[in-house]
Amino acid sequence: MHNLVTMSRKGLLEEFNKIGTDPAGGAVMAPKALHRLVKIYDLTPRQANIIKQEMLGKGGDAAVARGVVDASVEKTDVLLMGTEKQYRALIKKLRMQPFKLADLAGELEELLKNLGRRPPRELDCRGKKLPLGERTLVMGILNVTPDSFSDGGRYNNVEAAVARAHRMVEEGADIIDLGGESTRPGHKPVSVEEELERVIPVLEILVREIDVPISIDTTKAPVAQRALEVGAHMINDQWSLRADPDMASVVARYRVPLVMMHNQHHTVYRDLIGDMVQFFRESIAMAEEAGIPRENIIIDPGIGLGKDFEQNLELMRRLRELGCLGLPVLLGTSRKSMIGKVLDLPADQRVEGTAATVALGIAHGADIVRVHDVKEMVRVARMTDAMVRR
Structure with a gap:
């Protein structure tokens, strides 16, 4: 066995193909294997708490400042940790949230799109x-x-x-x-x-x-x-x-x-x-x-x-x-x-x-x-x- 390192959807699909995975199944699994770290700046404790709970509920996580839980800080940066599939689920939930989180969902969606493979x-x-x-x-x-x-x-x-x-x-x-x-x-x-x-x-x-x-x-x-x-x-x-x-x-x-x-x-x-x-x-x-x-x-x-x-x-x-x-x-x-x-x-x-x-x-x-x-x-x-x- 060995540690497989790949950063792209294309690389993952190639590995699935080597194994002989059904193409439809590979397309479903690829987002589960693409792990992303995303940093967001200057969120309020209310925004950060919602995001953290949503990410935890989807199997991901979010690092926030210590004072977020009791709102003892005015702002915090947030480090999101999750797979592409988890981010997609987060985006869907944030679109229904107040506190400008719907706008943030749009920015996250654009980021994921930009991180995808750009065709020649x-x-x-x-x-x-x-x-x-x-x-x-x-x-x-x-x-x-x-x-x-x-x-x-x-x-x-x-x-x-x-x-x-x-x-x-x-x-x-x-x-x-x-x-x-x-x-x-x-x-x-x-x-x-x-x-x-x-x-x-x-x-x-x-x-x-x-x-x-x-x-x-x-x-x-x-x-x-x-x-x-x-x-x-x-x-x-x-x-x-x-x-x-x-x-x-x-x-x-x-x-x-x-x-x-x-x-x-x-x-x-x-x-x-x-x-x-x-x-x-x-x-x-x-x-x-x-x-x-x-x-x-x-x-x-x-x-x-x-x-x-x-x-x-x-x-x-x-x-x-x-x-x-x-x-x-x-x-x-x-x-x-x-x-x-x-x-x-x-x-x-x-x-x-x-x-x-x-x-x-x-x-x-x-x-x-x-x-x-x-x-x-x-x-x-x-x-x-x-x-x-x-």
Whole structure:
């Protein structure tokens, strides 16, 4: 005998098939084997007590603060423990309860749906199609800046930048991410005019010569607008629509994919992943209100942005938890300081450390990896895909 570990309905059904279980019976049993831990924030004692009793009645459980039973606390977080079948039964009961528990039932149902297997699909980048879910996509970084932390100045002229883009495509890049403003700690902000002067001459050539989609890494709506007019295929916003109030409408107008990164000006968190999920939910709501289709949204956890060293490592360990949003995840760890601090190596010697983060990230659910060393990371992605996507 051995301990069987599986996190997915598909994996369970495969095991049932090996045993020779009747398919209808397997479909009934699968929810009994999918165990989930779900954390809910800021419930009243009344809400928490109802949820705990309902979960206990269904064979699950719920951890609550000590003072919930006598209402000596005003609020509590709740950690639900149960199978998918138990959650389904809980949702059914909560829909009939007062105290806003019917709303909570809807949120739980959406979470379970998001945690289910997302079928492969195509991401439409203005006619250029990218396969999501079949294999890991590799986004090559093209910084046309003098002060990028890793390769500042190397591609800060049109000829060098275009040559670099061609080389990355030859090495297997699925997307080129073109950026004209550094985001390294202590970077100097640049004006719209200067960013356009850096990006547009390169972009004008790339849209003619490069077959893969070109992403524009910017937080400024005027830069995004001009780049999309020239022919860019997607926008990578490191502030998730929060730096420029016009960004959402620009992206919506052109109906292009949007990468939204988690970012903040400090490293204080109540709960790292919980706070990030709330951040993304707010930005997703902003995007959808502006008319950006949910299927065009990609989230980036923002390794190294608004997080200290230990928080970055924790995020890598817990990356799979972002799956509750049901959206593709882009991971950008390439050559970052987290790797430098572990290995005590400068930026240009972090390829092996980057490879470790890419492999772990893919195993934990990343759909796209954003990298400098394209040839090496394409190989890492293909090897990791062979192990985790089958």
